[in-house]
Amino acid sequence: MEYYKDNQIPDQNGRYGDYGGQFVPETLMAALSELTQAFEAIVNDRNFSEQLNSLLKDYVGRPSPMYYARNLSQALGGEIYIKREDLNHTGAHKINNAVGQVLLAKKLGKNRIIAETGAGQHGVATATVCAQMGLECVVYMGEEDIKRQAPNVYRMRELGTKIVSVTSGTRTLKDAINEAIRDWVTNVQNTHYLIGSAVGPHPYPKIVREFQAVIGKESREQILEKLGKLPDYVVACVGGGSNAIGIFSGFLSDLTVQLIGVEAAGEGLNQKHAATMARGKPGVLHGSMSYLLQDEFGQVLEAHSISAGLDYPGVGPEHSYLKDTERAKYVSATDEEALSGFKLLSKLEGIIPALEPAHAIGYMQSWVRKLPKNSVIILLLSGRGDKDLETVSNILNEKI
Amino acid sequence: MRNFLLYHNNIAKSIHNSNKKGRTALIPFITIGFPTIDSTVPIVKKLEENGADVIELGIPFSDPLAEGLTIQRSSQIALENGVNLNKCLEIVKKIRSEGVKTPLVCMGYYNPILAKGINKFCEEAADAGIDGLIVADLPSSEAKLLVTATKKHEISLIPLLALTSNEDSIKLACKFASGFVYCISVLGVTGARKKVNSKVKELVKKVKVYTDIPVAIGFGISKKEHIIEIGKYADAAVFGAALIEFILSNKKNLPEKNAEIFIRNLSKKNDQIGKNYENSWR
Ligand SMILES: Cc1ncc(COP(=O)(O)O)c(C=O)c1O
Numbered sequence: 001m002e003y004y005k006d007n008q009i010p011d012q013n014g015r016y017g018d019y020g021g022q023f024v025p026e027t028l029m030a031a032l033s034e035l036t037q038a039f040e041a042i043v044n045d046r047n048f049s050e051q052l053n054s055l056l057k058d059y060v061g062r063p064s065p066m067y068y069a070r071n072l073s074q075a076l077g078g079e080i081y082i083k084r085e086d087l088n089h090t091g092a093h094k095i096n097n098a099v100g101q102v103l104l105a106k107k108l109g110k111n112r113i114i115a116e117t118g119a120g121q122h123g124v125a126t127a128t129v130c131a132q133m134g135l136e137c138v139v140y141m142g143e144e145d146i147k148r149q150a151p152n153v154y155r156m157r158e159l160g161t162k163i164v165s166v167t168s169g170t171r172t173l174k175d176a177i178n179e180a181i182r183d184w185v186t187n188v189q190n191t192h193y194l195i196g197s198a199v200g201p202h203p204y205p206k207i208v209r210e211f212q213a214v215i216g217k218e219s220r221e222q223i224l225e226k227l228g229k230l231p232d233y234v235v236a237c238v239g240g241g242s243n244a245i246g247i248f249s250g251f252l253s254d255l256t257v258q259l260i261g262v263e264a265a266g267e268g269l270n271q272k273h274a275a276t277m278a279r280g281k282p283g284v285l286h287g288s289m290s291y292l293l294q295d296e297f298g299q300v301l302e303a304h305s306i307s308a309g310l311d312y313p314g315v316g317p318e319h320s321y322l323k324d325t326e327r328a329k330y331v332s333a334t335d336e337e338a339l340s341g342f343k344l345l346s347k348l349e350g351i352i353p354a355l356e357p358a359h360a361i362g363y364m365q366s367w368v369r370k371l372p373k374n375s376v377i378i379l380l381l382s383g384r385g386d387k388d389l390e391t392v393s394n395i396l397n398e399k400i
Numbered sequence: 401m402r403n404f405l406l407y408h409n410n411i412a413k414s415i416h417n418s419n420k421k422g423r424t425a426l427i428p429f430i431t432i433g434f435p436t437i438d439s440t441v442p443i444v445k446k447l448e449e450n451g452a453d454v455i456e457l458g459i460p461f462s463d464p465l466a467e468g469l470t471i472q473r474s475s476q477i478a479l480e481n482g483v484n485l486n487k488c489l490e491i492v493k494k495i496r497s498e499g500v501k502t503p504l505v506c507m508g509y510y511n512p513i514l515a516k517g518i519n520k521f522c523e524e525a526a527d528a529g530i531d532g533l534i535v536a537d538l539p540s541s542e543a544k545l546l547v548t549a550t551k552k553h554e555i556s557l558i559p560l561l562a563l564t565s566n567e568d569s570i571k572l573a574c575k576f577a578s579g580f581v582y583c584i585s586v587l588g589v590t591g592a593r594k595k596v597n598s599k600v601k602e603l604v605k606k607v608k609v610y611t612d613i614p615v616a617i618g619f620g621i622s623k624k625e626h627i628i629e630i631g632k633y634a635d636a637a638v639f640g641a642a643l644i645e646f647i648l649s650n651k652k653n654l655p656e657k658n659a660e661i662f663i664r665n666l667s668k669k670n671d672q673i674g675k676n677y678e679n680s681w682r
Contacts, residue, residue, distance in 0.1 A: 013541075023510055023537045025466045027562035027587060029569060168472060169462065181465045186588035188564065284511045284537070285463060297484035298515025299462040 009321070014202020014288075017324065019317035022201040024181070024287045031188045036203045038108050043210065048103065055099050056214065059132065060089045062096075064215075066222035069379075071348040076368040078375045081231070082351070083219050083247065085382050092354065092383030093215060093243045094196055095125035100211030102129045105192035112136045112191040116180040118145055118173035118239070119309035119356065120152025121383055122196030127161035137161040140179045142172040145308045151387050170302045173239075173312045177286050197240025198316030201287030205316050209245045216250020219378055227376065235260045236380040237360045238277075238330065239309045241316035243382035248328060258329065261319060262360045264305035265332035272304035275332040276315040277323050290317040306335035306391070307355035309383075337362030342385060342392060354383035355391070410531045411454055411503040411556050411579035415614040415636050418453045424631035426451055427616055428663055429507065429640025431458035431474040432491055433483030435647065435655055442656035443647075444495050448502045450660050451667030454580075456534070456638060459488050459508030466536040468591030470641040470648075485512045485521070489528045496529035505532035505558060505579065518545050522553040532556035532579040540573040547576045558582050561607060563599055574610035580636060581607050584619045592642040593620030596629050604634050624666055639666070 014020045022032055042048040056062040065084045073080045085093040098115075105113060113135050117123030123139040130137035139156055143165050146153055156163055169175035177199075184193040198208040223231050234251055236244035238261040251257040266273035273279065276291045283292035285300055293301040293313035303313040322328035333341070341361030346352045353361060360379055368377065385392075392398075418425035428447050432440050440457075447455055460478035464471065492504060506525065513521045513535065525533065533555050538546065540559050550557040556579030561570055563584065574581060585600040586593060597620070604615050617630045618638030630637045647658045 021542055022539060023542055024539065025536060025562070026539045026560045026569065027564050027584060029539050029541070029562075030564040030566055033566075169476075174463065178463055178465045182468075182589050185466070188587060281515075283514055284509075286465075287537075292511070294511065294515060296515065297486070298512035299479065299484070300511070 009318070010202060010206055014206070016317045016321035018282070019289050019320040020202055020205060021289050022287060023284045023289065024201045025185055027185050028188060032201055032203065034108065038104060039203050039207055042104060042107060048107070052100055052103055056096065060095050060099060061087065062214065063218045063222070064088055066219060066226065068226070069349050072345065075344070075348055076364055077373065078368045078371055078377050080368070081223060081226070081376070081378050083215060083378055083380045085215060085243065085380065086351065086353065086384035090121070090125050090128050091386065092121040092125065093212060093246060094122040095128065096214055096246070097196065097208050097211040097242060098122070098125040098129045098194065101192070101194045101207065102133055102135065104207070105135070105194065106133065108192060110190055110192040112138070112187065113194050114138045114140065114180050114183050114191055115194045115196060116140045116173065116176040117196060118142070118176065118311060119307065119354070120145065120149040120156070120387060121309065121354070123161070123163070124152050124155045124159070126194050126196070127156045127159035130161065131159045138164060138183070140164050140166050140176040140183070142166045142170070142176050144171040145173065145176070148391055149308050149387055150390065172308065174300065174303070174314070181286070197242040198245045198318060199240040199286055199288065199314060205288065205318055208242050209249055209318065212242050212246025213249045215243065215246040215380065216248060219247055220250040223376070223378060229376070230254050230257050231376040231378045233258045233260060233375065233377045234380070235262065235360050235364060235377060237262045237310065237356045237382060238315060238319060239312055239356060240314070241319045243380055245316060245318055247378070247380045248322070252327065259322070259327065261328055261330045262363045263330060263332040264307060264310035264338070264359055265334040266304040266306070268334055269332065273332070274303035274305040274310050274312060276313060277319065277330040278332050280313070282320065285314045288317045290320045291315050291323070306338060306395070307359065307388070309354070309356040310359065331363055333359040333362040337365065339392065339395065341365060342388070351381070352385035353381055354385045355388045357382045358385070409556060409579055411505065412613050414453045414503050415580060419635055424627050425453040425614070425616070425636035426627070426663065426667060427454045427456055427618070427636050427638040428452050428643055429456040429458060429638060430643065430659070431460055431471065431478050432488045433460065433478035433481045434474040434644070435477060437481050437483065437487070437491070439655040440491050441494050441498060443659045444500055445498065446656045446660040447663055448500050450663045452502055452663060453636065454503045454505055456505045456507050456640065457488070457492065458640070459485060459506055459512060461509040461512060464509060464536070466589055468589040468641060470592070470644050471590050474644050485516055489524050492528040492530055503531040504529060505534060506530050507534040507536065510535050510538045518549045519552070522549040522555055526553040526555050530555060532558050534558045534560065534582060536560065540569055540576070543576065560584055561603060563587055563597070563603055565603070567606070570606055571610055574607060577611060577613055580614040580616045581611060582638065583607060583615055583617050583634070585617050586620045588619070590619050590641050592622035592645060596620065596626045601633050627666055
């Protein structure tokens with residue numbers, strides 16, 4: 001694990017061990033190297049960090065609180081602290097990355113932003129920042145997701161973003177990314193592709209980690225301030241892996257802290273699911289080598305999850321690396337467990353979670369009981385659940 | 401030495417022979433298993449009989465992110481027909497067993513090849529009668545493993561270069577390129593366009609500094625005028641989406657009949673261009 005301390009991950013070819021890389025059409029290679037250079041330049045640029053930090057503070061509302069969840073702790077056991085990314089402007093962690101990348105795009109002189117979105121949180125975050133900075137914004141969203149995340153579609157429209165409904169393939173996040181890449185290939189000269197998770201070709205997984213690392217940095221400081229010690233566990237949900245890598249990155253070199261990522265087990269691991277690391281094999285999708293749900297012939301399989309944000313057959317390359325090196329552990333929670341987690345947190349703490357982090361809560365319901373009594377757990381609440389109320393009440397047949 | 405290398409390679413040789421007759425070599429693309437599994441063999445035969453110098457066979461993939469709507473759809477239809485990588489190789493074998501001699505180049509995406517195993521794929525592809533390979537999502541800088549494996553099994557690895565490619569990428573691609581170098585004429589995905597982007601001329605010029613092997617132009621090529629235009633500075637033209645659209649739009653004809661009509665039309669005037677053969681190799 002020494003590897004993390006000297007900052008050699010990813011290497012200069014964007015590799016996390018065997019994972020990562022740049023598997024994209026040749027047309028995009030120049031844009032990726034331009035992006036890499038611009039990114040390496042801003043990492044050490046005082047001006048840039050000042051601009052970013054001021055937006056994170058005054059516009060996003062950072063730092064986000066770390067909340068001791070007394071009732072949840074009593075119900076499940078352990079000492080559970082919740083990192084409240086749901087309290088950010090626009091209601092999820094996605095805006096941390098959106099603010100950073102829009103500033104980066106401005107540096108690159110690109111005035112058109114495109115993005116993909118699953119749950120709509122990344123789309124809303126991108127649309128929001130583009131509105132604030134006066135940039136043109138186009139968001140690709142699967143037809144299926146447009147239906148199940150309607151409130152976010154309305155929000156994006158109000159923010160002045162053009163939404164393109166994607167009707168190819170599975171009509172969800174995977175195909176929204178395909179369409180966004182096709183747009184980028186076509187408009188690469190004036191367009192920045194603002195990827196919303198820690199996926200895609202190098203340098204994207206690194207960029208997204210860097211802009212989400214603020215979650216881990218704050219969490220570490222906050223827990224030390226509250227308890228004077230590090231947590232035993234950090235738990236986050238994993239779709240493409242941006243919220244998880246954001247908080248994990250703050251604790252990677254603290255080897256006593258166990259990092260746990262919760263994937264979506266959908267209807268169950270032997271049915272339809274989105275548990276990429278539990279059931280996938282290494283392969284190449286959307287520009288990088290990583291675990292991937294695929295058939296024996298290398299065709300990508302359709303994922304399934306109740307939550308649009310986790311409904312993706314791939315995962316960021318760094319998570320694949322963390323899994324293989326056993327620095328992090330990946331588990332899963334079913335749709336049903338997520339619904340139960342959703343209800344639990346709402347009832348006990350008065351916090352309605354998004355269905356994505358509800359998977360982490362669902363997993364904790366059975367898991368925390370098995371831990372030593374005073375175990376300290378940080379649960380990353382990546383977003384709030386307003387967008388999911390309709391889905392949940394439809395499924396549970398609750399009439400308004 | 402140069403001629404030895406060229407003549408040693410089926411693909412380059414076929415393009416060269418066409419150029420010698422004053423023609424721009426024609427490289428039609430068709431997705432394997434489209435519109436039905438049984439149509440590929442007769443389509444390929446008709447393409448060979450009517451002027452194809454090299455034939456590109458598309459291996460369908462679930463996420464073809466370099467393709468426009470037409471080839472996406474053909475890929476989707478082929479997958480629904482039950483095509484997979486093994487089936488593709490089977491069909492190639494069948495094409496060869498029915499006497500097709502034209503060089504065959506497979507174009508696909510990296511993951512199906514990885515899933516089979518890079519070496520195993522190259523071995524089986526060579527055995528089936530494949531001469532060359534193009535991988536749409538594998539830029540030169542990630543191609544090391546495939547360069548080694550294709551060399552070992554004597555398959556030409558054909559690099560794609562783009563209008564945005566910088567000097568280093570061009571150099572690297574030309575170093576391992578075999579068969580031909582494929583220059584993408586548009587910023588964008590595959591699909592028929594109204595005009596050939598004149599900027600590709602500059603790219604071809606740069607490529608010709610680093611290699612003697614033929615240069616083909618593709619993406620967007622849809623009609624005779626395009627082939628004539630391309631013939632002024634490059635050696636071969638690749639066209640796929642326009643052919644597939646033609647097959648889809650004339651449902652009264654069998655797919656192979658449509659393929660025949662389409663390539664004949666492109667081929668007909670092509671030999672009147674008076675292509676300057678000497679110039680094309682500088
Ligand atoms: C609230 C929330 N959490 C998590 C995710 C999953 O993405 P990631 O794994 O990149 O954090 C999403 C994606 O839309 C989301 O909206």
